[in-house]
Amino acid sequence: MSNVGLVLALVGAAAAVIFAGIGSAKGVGMVGQASAGALSEDTSLFGKVLILQLLPGTQGLYGFIIAIFVLIRTGLLSGTVAELTWQQGLLYFVACLPIAVCGLLSGIHQGKVAAAGVSLVAKKNDQSGRAITMASLVEFYAILPFLISFLAVFRIG
Numbered sequence: 001m002s003n004v005g006l007v008l009a010l011v012g013a014a015a016a017v018i019f020a021g022i023g024s025a026k027g028v029g030m031v032g033q034a035s036a037g038a039l040s041e042d043t044s045l046f047g048k049v050l051i052l053q054l055l056p057g058t059q060g061l062y063g064f065i066i067a068i069f070v071l072i073r074t075g076l077l078s079g080t081v082a083e084l085t086w087q088q089g090l091l092y093f094v095a096c097l098p099i100a101v102c103g104l105l106s107g108i109h110q111g112k113v114a115a116a117g118v119s120l121v122a123k124k125n126d127q128s129g130r131a132i133t134m135a136s137l138v139e140f141y142a143i144l145p146f147l148i149s150f151l152a153v154f155r156i157g
Contacts, residue, residue, distance in 0.1 A: 005084025009074050012096030013067035016149065019100040020063025023107025027056025027114070034115040038122035048121050048128040052114040055135045059099075059107035062146040066099050069153050088156060095152035098145035106145075110138035 035049040068077075070092055075082040084092075117131030 002083075004086040005089030006074060006081065008086065008089030009070055009084060009092035010076075012093035012100075013070040015093075015100040016063040016066040016070075016096040016103070017060075018063075020103025020107065021060040023104035024057045024060030025107075027059070027107040027109075027111025028053055030108075030111040031056060031114045031118060034118040038118050041122060042125075045121055045125065048125075048131075049118050051128075051132055052117050052121070052135055055114050055132075055139065056107050056111040058139060059103035059110070059142045062142060062149075063099050063103045066096055066146070066149045066153060069150065070096065073153060073156065091156045092153065095149055095156065097149075098152075099142075099149040102145035103142060106138055106142040110135055110142070113138055 031049075031053040035053055038045055038049055071077045073082075074084065074092070114131075114135040117128075117135050120131045121128045
């Protein structure tokens, strides 16, 4: 089968989008639920809780960016599809795994921290900066695998 390399690369790209997207959806959903409860008590908190809800959404964006880069590198977006060996396809697949797996997990965990931050803000309105800082710290563990996936995708020849 001559398309094995391309198939493996596309499965990697799909994994990056799907798993990082699931993490973001789960995280954003958790924070949205907590935010709805907080807003039912005090609608003036909307801007503060919206920032907390947006944070877990970045993992899905990182997975999407990696998938786009794989599509660019394999020529699928330009119309000239590259001939990939199965080894090259496997390299693309493996290059997508860091953001796929870490995006899934960090999106969920960032959602948990941000949802707790919403509770903090609901009780102490002046603590939104601290709540955002705590949720942002989890972001670091989404940025690292994004960078690894990014660098790996661009090193495949």
